[in-house]
């Protein structure tokens with residue numbers, strides 16, 4: 001993926017695009033992959049970086065959703081379990097099976113959750129990961145050496161999927177590009193274009209790097225802007241009633257010593273009825289999440305003090321060592337684009353199903369849902385878009401489409417396994433210049449060569465692109481990431497032909513972002 005050639009293909013386009021997709025999160029990039037792989041001409045415009053919004057801030061689970069099973073939403077769970085299986089099949093380098101343990105402290109929990117998990121297994125059918133079973137107290141401690149043993153009676157094991165959300169998003173963007181789509185980051189849609197009869201027939205956008213304006217024509221315009229969905233809908237109809245209720249979820253990142261072993265903890269019912277996870281991920285533990293309604297969408301939402309307190313208090317209840325603020329390596333917040341409900345109601349009960357809406361002027365809005373169901377959401381949207389745009393119908397092919405980087409044995413590539421089939425090329429690049437083998441920071445795994453790769457192959461344009469999403473450094477250790485910024489800025493400047501002023505501005509801007517991930 002190269003931004004200059006992507007811009008050129010926009011400038012050279014003579015005919016209207018079949019699909020113009022607004023938004024480069026899981027929803028929009030999923031649509032781009034689906035439509036491009038059916039042979040349609042696709043342009044995707046993202047105002048910031050791919051995955052800058054909610055799609056890099058999830059709990060990193062590819063799951064049916066045990067919580068939705070509790071809510072009795074069986075079709076949602078079944079759809080998601082099927083998609084979970086497909087995601088692992090199509091991107092084995094980034095999606096894998098993870099064992100979860102529900103620790104039991106009351107007599108009724110073993111039969112209750114034991115039966116519930118058997119239902120979960122049954123709903124997965126042939127897409128099942130591993131089967132669930134009950135554990136004795138000793139077996140539970142064996143799997144979770146740091147679990148609070150006071151009052152512990154046993155546990156229930158079940159299986160779900162885990163992934164690296166931002167890395168999968170980038171590989172989906174590369175899949176779409178490989179199928180012929182044009183994708184631009186840092187290109188914000190500012191207005192919709194309508195024809196003489198009032199139908200949406202294109203968009204106006206601004207290239208945020210150069211400040212230049214773009215106008216593109218489209219047969220179908222897809223609004224896939226997550227929590228910003230209503231902003232685009234109001235470009236179509238300023239009087240339209242808002243449909244999105246953003247809900248913030250916060251995660252704390254702790255050192256691995258807090259959760260020994262390789263299993264995750266799932267607490268099905270916290271004090272306020274939420275589900276809480278403590279999950280081993282890369283070399284850390286991710287604890288989350290919360291569900292707090294917020295008024296205004298933001299690309300860099302900030303955790304609230306009460307959310308942090310809630311997570312620390314509950315983590316302390318289930319772990320032998322009580323984590324304190326100084327143990328937190330990073331704290332990140334994301335906004336769920338939940339649809340509907342009463343203005344001041346509780347967001348945790350709002351549906352996680354997706355919503356597809358066509359406005360009277362033909363704007364196709366796709367929102368809600370979950371990362372796990374991105375492929376199914378895209379298939380639905382493109383099926384509708386074909387009718388809406390009067391396009392020659394083509395069958396969806398994404399059920400078994402390998403995602404960029406697909407490799408059946410990524411573990412062969414050691415610390416570069418997340419690159420999948422790209423790993424040998426990344427390794428060759430790292431070896432090509434002695435300094436490329438240096439780590440970006442003593443406490444962070446990635447090497448300088450990976451920042452070079454990000455700029456050359458993954459359209460990274462800023463220090464934040466490299467540290468937050470291409471390497472995940474910001475969410476793994478925010479202080480170390482801030483300290484790595486000067487080295488990364490220097491490498492990027494050489495790749496992108498930028499000067500000293502740009503380096504200074506990048507370091508300052510990233511330091512400000514990283515501040516929001518550090519607990520004081």
Ligand SMILES: Cc1cc2nc3c(=O)[nH]c(=O)nc-3n(C[C@H](O)[C@H](O)[C@H](O)COP(=O)(O)OP(=O)(O)OC[C@H]3O[C@@H](n4cnc5c(N)ncnc54)[C@H](O)[C@@H]3O)c2cc1C
Pocket residue numbers: 022023024025026027028045046047048049050051052053054055056057058059060061062063187188189190224225226227228247248249250289299333334335336337367368369370371372373
């Ligand atoms: C805390 C939390 C935990 C979650 N955990 C999980 C999980 O474990 N598993 C799971 O399956 N799901 C999970 N989800 C849900 C999942 O992350 C979301 O459903 C999904 O990421 C939404 O993707 P999206 O593309 O719709 O939104 P986003 O990722 O926010 O993408 C929308 C994009 O639109 C862009 N945009 C906005 N306006 C414009 C414009 N004018 N021009 C161009 N671009 C624009 C934004 O910059 C943004 O990048 C979680 C969500 C949260 C908040």
